[in-house]
Amino acid sequence: MATQPVSDVVINRLPLYLRMLTFLQREGKTITSSQELSERLDFSSAQIRKDLSYFGEFGKQGTGYNIEYLQKQLRQILHVDHDWEVVLVGAGDLGRALVHYQGFAPQGFKLVAIFDNAPQKIGMTVGDLVVQTMTELPRVVRSKNVRIAILAVPEEVAQQVADELIELGIRAILCYASITLSVPSDVKVHYIDPVAGMQSMMYYL
Amino acid sequence: MATQPVSDVVINRLPLYLRMLTFLQREGKTITSSQELSERLDFSSAQIRKDLSYFGEFGKQGTGYNIEYLQKQLRQILHVDHDWEVVLVGAGDLGRALVHYQGFAPQGFKLVAIFDNAPQKIGMTVGDLVVQTMTELPRVVRSKNVRIAILAVPEEVAQQVADELIELGIRAILCYASITLSVPSDVKVHYIDPVAGMQSMMYYL
Numbered sequence: 001m002a003t004q005p006v007s008d009v010v011i012n013r014l015p016l017y018l019r020m021l022t023f024l025q026r027e028g029k030t031i032t033s034s035q036e037l038s039e040r041l042d043f044s045s046a047q048i049r050k051d052l053s054y055f056g057e058f059g060k061q062g063t064g065y066n067i068e069y070l071q072k073q074l075r076q077i078l079h080v081d082h083d084w085e086v087v088l089v090g091a092g093d094l095g096r097a098l099v100h101y102q103g104f105a106p107q108g109f110k111l112v113a114i115f116d117n118a119p120q121k122i123g124m125t126v127g128d129l130v131v132q133t134m135t136e137l138p139r140v141v142r143s144k145n146v147r148i149a150i151l152a153v154p155e156e157v158a159q160q161v162a163d164e165l166i167e168l169g170i171r172a173i174l175c176y177a178s179i180t181l182s183v184p185s186d187v188k189v190h191y192i193d194p195v196a197g198m199q200s201m202m203y204y205l
Numbered sequence: 206m207a208t209q210p211v212s213d214v215v216i217n218r219l220p221l222y223l224r225m226l227t228f229l230q231r232e233g234k235t236i237t238s239s240q241e242l243s244e245r246l247d248f249s250s251a252q253i254r255k256d257l258s259y260f261g262e263f264g265k266q267g268t269g270y271n272i273e274y275l276q277k278q279l280r281q282i283l284h285v286d287h288d289w290e291v292v293l294v295g296a297g298d299l300g301r302a303l304v305h306y307q308g309f310a311p312q313g314f315k316l317v318a319i320f321d322n323a324p325q326k327i328g329m330t331v332g333d334l335v336v337q338t339m340t341e342l343p344r345v346v347r348s349k350n351v352r353i354a355i356l357a358v359p360e361e362v363a364q365q366v367a368d369e370l371i372e373l374g375i376r377a378i379l380c381y382a383s384i385t386l387s388v389p390s391d392v393k394v395h396y397i398d399p400v401a402g403m404q405s406m407m408y409y410l
Binding site: 015084096150180200203 | 216228243289291303377404
């Protein structure tokens with residue numbers, strides 16, 4: 001645990017360090033350095049050392065970081081050293097692509113249910129899941145004590161669905177709707193907005 | 206144009222301001238303030254004023270911002286005051302969901318072609334597009350002088366495809382593969398990584 005408040009910007013970089021450590025490990029490496037991470041991630045090595053220093057001493061000057069140890073520590077810091085169950089709302093193209101996405105499970109995010117309110121989608125099989133009606137949402141979220149939801153619904157209904165999820169105890173929302181949600185201060189939202197990403201790159205073209 | 210270098214973090218917020226201005230406009234508003242933007246976006250009003258001040262004077266103390274004017278200025282700053290053509294590589298679940306995604310076109314991003322190298326996908330219709338073989342990529346990118354690509358391919362081939370795109374003149378890549386690409390300094394990459402987003406939220410749970 002950090003001994004002082006750490007900014008969101010720093011926290012957002014930790015998963016990138018974790019991901020790069022996994023790549024380096026796959027390449028057969030067991031030790032890395034802030035210099036190597038810097039070259040691979042395009043952040044300065046000073047920034048990497050500073051980010052990590054909020055949470056402790058993970059390497060020694062001159063000997064670098066033990067990859068497996070640093071991975072384990074980062075997983076503990078981020079609370080991803082155990083599995084998390086996730087519900088998904090929205091069984092459109094995007095929702096179905098997310099169920100088929102191979103990236104969540106290996107990182108401990110288990111999609112346990114998918115919901116939609118369109119009658120023609122209810123009962124449809126998507127991967128290992130069956131689309132359930134929104135009226136089942138409270139039962140599923142409460143019985144499994146789920147804290148995380150993915151919102152893959154149109155922006156017109158995103159706030160309303162978010163309100164319902166938060167009411168049921170959801171505290172982290174991965175939001176694909178192109179909207180800024182109003183949420184209580186104890187709820188985290190991470191937005192996936194390809195348009196905003198595109199627009200910010202255009203600045204440099 | 207900014208009179209001094211502006212950090213990526215600031216540039217990344219400009220699309221969020223633009224998006225919020227559109228929402229406020231839809232609500233019938235014509236004037237807003239850094240205070241109102243602050244409440245809706247959950248950034249401090251001082252930060253909003255500072256971000257905008259890099260690019261000029263857009264409002265007057267006490268009278269706020271003219272929404273239409275500020276939108277127009279932000280579009281110019283971001284170079285999204287005209288359309289951009291975009292190629293998409295990868296016609297899997299994700300690629301197809303992206304073709305059907307309704308968010309790009311209204312913001313001036315026109316998907317003009319989709320490519321894949323799987324024989325069974327070539328010729329498949331996705332929305333208004335027909336999946337083309339990767340061997341067509343050079344012809345299409347060069348003839349239309351496309352500068353922007355979306356990468357929706359597996360991470361094992363992402364670097365190789367990125368290299369090919371860059372060789373053809375692509376200068377901005379929206380990357381859905383869970384990988385950090387090595388690219389020249391004049392190429393921008395924006396990553397869409399739902400796992401990293403999830404992991405950074407878990408810190409707060």
